[in-house]
């Protein structure tokens with residue numbers, strides 16, 4: 001584990017953020033918040049998948065009023081996302097949000113922020129100052145030239161001055177951009193400049209496969225530098241895939257233990273078994289059953305036995321059959337048609353013996 005930035009430790013609901021090795025996973029509901037029952041169901045499913053906290057949009061009074069019911073029926077911290085109307089931020093705090101996110105690009109008047117701060121102090125509510133490249137404070141950047149990282153930093157600074165004036169410290173910062181290099185630079189400057197926990201993400205990162213590449217490209221350099229206390233991988237669609245993506249990225253960077261390692265070969269002209277189909281089925285089983293083993297599914301004997309030997313368990317294909325390896329030892333040969341069930345049986349035996 002490489003050294004992580006020692007940011008300020010902030011309590012948000014029943015968990016802590018910052019000043020720890022753990023990078024928390026978060027996502028955002030994609031249902032209108034006033035539909036409380038559906039939101040509760042979605043948040044609880046996200047929590048089961050591994051979300052440490054969830055955010056909901058507060059667009060009107062009905063959304064803010066739904067917070068009370070939602071809070072009673074979930075077990076992870078809830079963040080209310082508020083834009084334009086500071087009164088909705090006050091309502092979200094009053095109704096029990098553990099944190100609110102305000103955007104300096106559209107809530108920036110000192111007298112309004114002071115009211116939010118006063119109420120947040122009374123309720124121990126965390127405030128995330130969340131800059132987004134799509135809605136920067138117009139006095140700082142008016143979209144008349146390419147955005148740069150300092151525009152985002154100036155936007156944070158301007159709002160932080162108000163928070164400092166009213167002695168409010170229960171803060172998380174984010175500086176999300178859709179441009180990867182600008183975002184990385186902004187977070188690097190922020191991590192040097194502030195000791196508040198940082199929520200990191202590439203915003204508006206597009207549909208699944210594009211977001212996965214864009215977010216990995218943007219978040220990995222930061223995470224490897226020890227920057228980032230919580231992450232979101234923004235994918236157009238529902239939040240479930242975002243949480244799984246966060247787990248996969250953090251796991252591959254050595255920052256998340258509770259996830260399987262699936263190794264499978266790309267297949268080539270030598271492949272004589274259906275590696276792709278088997279790998280997908282096995283990954284689904286491992287994820288659904290929370291099995292954190294390392295499993296290799298390889299097409300042939302060129303790299304197969306080597307990778308399969310290094311994994312906890314693995315198979316390497318031949319003509320219509322596989323060889324099964326366990327902790328480096330060949331156990332048996334399996335017909336391709338029996339491969340999935342035999343592998344799962346062996347995985348379960350390993351889990352029961354652990």
Ligand code: SF4
Nearest residue numbers: 265267268299300302
């Ligand atoms: S492990 Fe074998 S089948 Fe798979 S890509 Fe490598 S050489 Fe091809």
